[in-house]
Amino acid sequence: MIWKAWAGALVALLVAGAAWAAENRGPVTNLPLPRYVSLKTDQGNVRRGPSLSHRIDWVYKRRDMPLEVTAEYGHWRRVRDRDGAGGWVHYALLSGVRTAIVEQDMLQIHTRPDKESPVAAKLELGVIARLEECGPDWCELRAGGFRGWAPKTAIWGVDPDEILE
Incomplete structure (x- = not known):
């Protein structure tokens, strides 16, 4: 009986671990979330939502600026900077180069x-x-x-x- 309880607990832990790992991976890239990237260009529009129709809230203006990716949606990445400010940026503006x-x-x-x-x-x-x-x-x-x-x-x-x- 103890063996069955232990085996059941182990299976529950494995399932919970797999769910946690799946939740912490981007649904588009399957890369870890959150993760750090850098701005590839001299300027990048930060939008309120993940599309060109969403309003631009501000513009990042420092090439190579480190950003943290917190979510993915299609070709868009939700990022935040060191001050905690963020929004949605098109993936083409981001680089995997770490800064x-x-x-x-x-x-x-x-x-x-x-x-x-x-x-x-x-x-x-x-x-x-x-x-x-x-x-x-x-x-x-x-x-x-x-x-x-x-x-x-x-x-x-x-x-x-x-x-x-």
């Missing part, structure tokens, strides 16, 4: 993922950098011809538990 925005003024990037290592450069608040890789606590950034490591807590565009190789 991050510096959240700390004069952020020191180091030659190694260690705060005691030499400083390679300092980045101003709001700088957009290319994400090269991320470990548990540090990410390697490239910006303005400089390359170095920064703590994840000082940038926006990567989840705290995300590892990029």
Whole structure:
């Protein structure tokens, strides 16, 4: 009897896990939701809904700006920026290239993922950098011809538990 109860509980957990995984994948791309992307162009219209007939609420004007995709509908992606503002953007305006925005003024990037290592450069608040890789606590950034490591807590565009190789 205990074996049957245990087996039933295991099946329930597997079904719940499969449902959770399906819910956290985009219905169009089957990619994880949420996920980070970047703006491919110098400007991108942000619309109230997923079609050209929906009103443009504002325009993003920074190429490579990191955005978080939170939903998908046809050729449209609902995104939000670091301030939590968002809307619907056509997928052609987005890139899978990973970038991050510096959240700390004069952020020191180091030659190694260690705060005691030499400083390679300092980045101003709001700088957009290319994400090269991320470990548990540090990410390697490239910006303005400089390359170095920064703590994840000082940038926006990567989840705290995300590892990029």
